[in-house]
Structures are given as structure tokens and as C-alpha cells.
Amino acid sequence: MREKSPIKRAATFIAFNGLSLFAFFSVLIIPFIYGLILTFTDWNAISDTFRFIGFANYATVFSDKEFVRQFLITIRYVVISAVLCNLFAFTIAYFLTSGMRGQNLLRGGFFIPNLIGGIILGYIWKFIFANVLTQLGKGFGIAWLKTSFLTNPDRAVWAMIIVTVWQYAGYLMMIYIAGFVGIPRDVQEAADIDGAHGLRKLGSVTIPLMVPSFNICLFITLSRCFMAYDLNLALTNGAPYGSTQLAAMHVYQKAFMSKQFGVGQAEAIVLFIVVALISVTQVLLNKKREVEV
Amino acid sequence: MTARLRKRRPVSTVAVFALLILFLVPFYLVLNNSFRTTELFVSSPFRLTGSLDPKNYVSAFQKMRFMNGLGNSFLITVCSVALIMVTASMSAHYLVRNRTRLSAGIFGLMVASMIVPFQAVMIPLAKIYGSLNLYNNPWTLMFFYMGFGQSFAIFIFHGFIKGIPFELEEAALIDGCGKLKNFFRIVLPNLKPVMVTVLILDVLWIWNDFLLPSMVLLSPELRTLPLSTYSFFTTYSVDYAPLMAGLVLTIIPVIVLYLLCQRQIIEGVVQGAIK
Numbered sequence A: 001m002r003e004k005s006p007i008k009r010a011a012t013f014i015a016f017n018g019l020s021l022f023a024f025f026s027v028l029i030i031p032f033i034y035g036l037i038l039t040f041t042d043w044n045a046i047s048d049t050f051r052f053i054g055f056a057n058y059a060t061v062f063s064d065k066e067f068v069r070q071f072l073i074t075i076r077y078v079v080i081s082a083v084l085c086n087l088f089a090f091t092i093a094y095f096l097t098s099g100m101r102g103q104n105l106l107r108g109g110f111f112i113p114n115l116i117g118g119i120i121l122g123y124i125w126k127f128i129f130a131n132v133l134t135q136l137g138k139g140f141g142i143a144w145l146k147t148s149f150l151t152n153p154d155r156a157v158w159a160m161i162i163v164t165v166w167q168y169a170g171y172l173m174m175i176y177i178a179g180f181v182g183i184p185r186d187v188q189e190a191a192d193i194d195g196a197h198g199l200r201k202l203g204s205v206t207i208p209l210m211v212p213s214f215n216i217c218l219f220i221t222l223s224r225c226f227m228a229y230d231l232n233l234a235l236t237n238g239a240p241y242g243s244t245q246l247a248a249m250h251v252y253q254k255a256f257m258s259k260q261f262g263v264g265q266a267e268a269i270v271l272f273i274v275v276a277l278i279s280v281t282q283v284l285l286n287k288k289r290e291v292e293v
Numbered sequence B: 001m002t003a004r005l006r007k008r009r010p011v012s013t014v015a016v017f018a019l020l021i022l023f024l025v026p027f028y029l030v031l032n033n034s035f036r037t038t039e040l041f042v043s044s045p046f047r048l049t050g051s052l053d054p055k056n057y058v059s060a061f062q063k064m065r066f067m068n069g070l071g072n073s074f075l076i077t078v079c080s081v082a083l084i085m086v087t088a089s090m091s092a093h094y095l096v097r098n099r100t101r102l103s104a105g106i107f108g109l110m111v112a113s114m115i116v117p118f119q120a121v122m123i124p125l126a127k128i129y130g131s132l133n134l135y136n137n138p139w140t141l142m143f144f145y146m147g148f149g150q151s152f153a154i155f156i157f158h159g160f161i162k163g164i165p166f167e168l169e170e171a172a173l174i175d176g177c178g179k180l181k182n183f184f185r186i187v188l189p190n191l192k193p194v195m196v197t198v199l200i201l202d203v204l205w206i207w208n209d210f211l212l213p214s215m216v217l218l219s220p221e222l223r224t225l226p227l228s229t230y231s232f233f234t235t236y237s238v239d240y241a242p243l244m245a246g247l248v249l250t251i252i253p254v255i256v257l258y259l260l261c262q263r264q265i266i267e268g269v270v271q272g273a274i275k
Helices: A004-039 A056-063 A066-094 A103-115 A118-140 A153-181 A183-191 A198-209 A213-225 A230-235 A247-257 A261-289 B002-006 B008-034 B038-043 B055-063 B064-095 B101-113 B117-131 B138-161 B167-172 B180-189 B192-208 B211-216 B225-235 B242-259 B262-274
Strands: none
Touching: A004 A261, A004 B064, A004 B117, A004 B138, A004 B180, A056 A066, A056 A261, A056 B180, A066 A103, A066 A153, A066 A213, A066 A247, A066 B008, A103 A153, A103 B008, A103 B242, A103 B262, A118 A153, A118 A230, A118 B008, A118 B038, A118 B225, A118 B242, A153 A230, A153 B211, A183 A198, A198 A213, A213 A261, A230 A247, A230 B225, A247 A261, A247 B117, A261 B117, A261 B242, B008 B242, B038 B242, B055 B064, B055 B225, B055 B242, B064 B101, B064 B138, B064 B180, B064 B192, B064 B225, B064 B242, B117 B211, B138 B192, B138 B211, B138 B262, B167 B180, B167 B211, B192 B242, B192 B262, B211 B225, B225 B242, B242 B262
16 A cells, blocks of 8 residues: 655655654653653752763662662562462462352452552552551450551551552453463363373463463563552552652652652663563563473 | 363362452441441441441542542543544554554554653653643643553554454555545454453553642642542541542442443453453
8 A cells, every 4th residue: 555656655654643653752752762861960840951960860879878778678579569469369360260150250359459540549458457457456366466567667568568469469360360261272181181180280281381471470560569659659658767668659759859850860760771671581581481382 | 171170169169259258358348437437437347337328428529529530530531542542543554554664663662662661751751741831731641641552552453453354455445445534434443342452451541540640730620530539538637437438439430330341341451461
């Protein structure tokens, strides 16, 4: 469907791609490049002019003890959440593809938290941690439940992890279910005939064939948790003492509360690089380990 | 599968059902206590409510300006998603049917851009659009969603359109049908299944989004539902009972949508993740 005249060709191109590319470039590409340039300047919200200062902002980022500490907390939160989310989701998916009674109802039920935004989920759980669990602790005399999870720095991170697992488990479960259902029937039957049952079959046949599902789910949890903001804001808002302020919230605070745009943007770029590395690793792993059927 | 289908395990069925109940207890607590008082909630959160007093709902409805938030959320979600779907499907169609180096370059850039998290462009966006005086405007927000939504939607449409035989369009083009007419009359109706996937993913994303609208929409009367919930909670943080009612009100629209088209939603979410 090539046009002869170059003007007509350009007109067709613009008619089909004009709006799409205009929005894409003005919202994503240009701000991204502009943001990269910003990280090499001393620009702040107060002055209109700025100077180029080389890598000074990046040096500030890595010498900022607060950022490094919160970055480490974020990594801990991300890793634990990703492992628990996937373990939980895989286990439920395994049971919900075994021909269980009412499995459609169960699948639909586990998925519900994923429909709701992080702000709302965060507030629901804030009540539970602050009021309901403490009430249970008092009622049944369980010492570790008597004080709220949200007032202790270490346990507040666990509160975030619990809600994250709750939020994403149903979503990941659906992807694992698609993976289980996608395993060819003849392979399953061959394993049965060869006498592989239960855990043996799960370990030697099912899991190797589900590597693509694991990759998708791990990538989703790692990148989403790394950028977690809404849940963080509603559930803990960084309290107590900034011990649960995750990296994404730190960037927001740096830029819009402390008005250090250059440093904030440099932190955002550091986060971007981490997420990009995770994605690239995932793609490479996917290519390398995928079992050909 | 057959071997596993044959043995039904009642023990694990009961265990998974129990787990689901535990999983959904938070919703029970919020719904139940939205009909009770703050004192009763603090002293006995699990006890079933004796009345269905709508007092908390009336209070929440007014204080969080629920209808205002609902209307804004609805308008912004519908317009943004419509803009994304029309522009992205047109662009994807062009990129599939015109196999040039430019097309490949655009598509490659779109795919690569999907790894950029919002936080990486948040500050420059505030700087650029703030200085152009375009903030505090719902149309700016829709334009933002249109831009952020392109790459994923084009990626999904691209994969689908590749599978549609070109002969279908060729016949129309030979008959003298213009390219735009060809797209809207012949191609678009065939995109229905993939349209549903994009629609569901984008509706859930935009409806629940918080950070971007919180930066763009500054006036109280422009707030979307997540924003009105947030300001309701930060303003009236002491009296829990109306807050619970507020949460229930905010959750209802999504749950209604889920009950109406559960199959499509789950399908759409899974398709979007696997592709």
C-alpha cells in the first residue's frame, strides 16, 4: 500500500501516527531526555537559571546516607515481597488447577484485591494493623500483636510486605494458572505413565515447563515493588522515623518537598537504571532457560 | 491433567476456601464497621453489625464530595481510554502495514520506552507543563494518559494486527476505499477482542491511579476518586466510622464492574501480562 507521491505518503503517515507520536514524545521521550539533562544541573524550584555541574548530583545521591539507607530498605522490601508473592501465588494456582470444587469462585475471589488502587488498600490495612490486630492481641493475650505493626520500624516494613503479597497474589496466580493450563497434555500423560507423581512430577516436569510464567511474574513483582508509592503513602507514609520510606517516595520528597530537583531527578534516574537492569536480565534469562517443547 | 482431575481432595479444598475467607476478611471488616460507630469498631471490630444505619455513608458522601470525585474519575477514564484506543490502534495498523525502517524504529522505541517508570519523568513533567501553565487542568491529565498509554497499547495492537490477513483490506483498497475509511470500516471492527484487553487494562490503571492526578489536579473540585479519598482521610483522620463508609463507596464501582464482566477482566489482565 505504498503511495507514489511523497506528500501523500507524509500525509498518510501523519494521519495515522500524528496524534499518537505527538503525545508519546511530549509526555515520555522529551521529558525523559530533559530529565537526563536536568541531573547535570544545579536547578531548583526557586531560581529560573541553572548551571551545569557535571556529575555532582549523582555524587550527592550516593553520599546521601538517607537515600542509601532507604534504597537498602527498598531492596529488602522488594526481594522479600517478590519471593513471598510468587510462592503464595504459585501454590494457590497449583491447587486451583487440580480440578477442585468451586475453583472458578476461588480464582475470582483471590483476584479481588488487585482491582483496587494502592491508596484504598493501604487505608484498609492501616485500620487492620492499628486497630484490629492490636484488639486481637489483647483479646487472646498474644504479646507480639498487642502493639501495632506500624509503630515499630522493622515490623512496619513487614506490614508493607504483607499488604503487597495480598495485593499481587491473585494477579500472579492468574498468570500461573495460565501457565499450568498451557502445559501440553501429552507431556503430563507421559510423566504419569513413567510413574512421576506429586512432588516428583512438579519438580521434574511442571516447574521446568513453567519457567516463562516464573519470569513474567518475577519481572512484574520486582519492577512494581521497586516503584511502589501509593501503598507506601497510605499505609505508613514513611513512618516511623522514615524507616519505611521507600525509594520512590524519597524521590518525590526530595523533588517536591525539599525542592532539590536536580538531586531528585538523579535519584529517579538511578531507580530507572535498576529497573532497566532487572528487565534486561529477565529478557536474557527468558531466552536462555526457556525449555523448548 | 487427567490424573490430577481424577482425585478430588476435600482436605485441600477446605484449606483453600479457608484461605480465601482469611484473604477477604479485610473487606468484611471495612463493610461491617462502616455501619457501626468508631467506639464499637475499636472495641469489637469482628462483631456483626446490628443495624444498617446509613449515617456514616451520608457523612462520607458529603465530606469527600463523592459524586464530584466519581464524575471526574468517570470523565477522565472514559476520555483518556478512548483517546488511547483510537490513536494507538491507528498507529499500530500503520506500523504493521508499512514495513519501513522508520516504522521499525518507532516500534522499537515504543517497546524500549515501556521500561521507563513514571518516577523517571515525573519531575521534568512538572517543570515543563507547570511552566506552560497547563497544570490543574483535566485535559492535560488526559493528554498525559494518552502519551503514557501509547507504547503498551501499540505493542498489543501490533501483535494482533500482524495476524489479520491483508487480503481483507486489499480488496477494499482496490475498490478505491481511502486509507482512513479502510481503517475505520474494515480494520477497526476486526480488533474487537484485543480492544477489550486494552480497554480493561487501561480502565483499571487510570481509574486507580493516584500519583499522576495528584500532581496535575490541584483544585478540590477537579479531584478524582482516589484523590478525594486521600484528602478525606488526611482531613478527618480521627473519626474512623465514616472513613470506612468512604472506603466502601470508593470500592463499589470497581466491584460492580468486576461482577458484570469478571471473565473479560481476568482474561484481559492475563493476556496483557503474558504478551
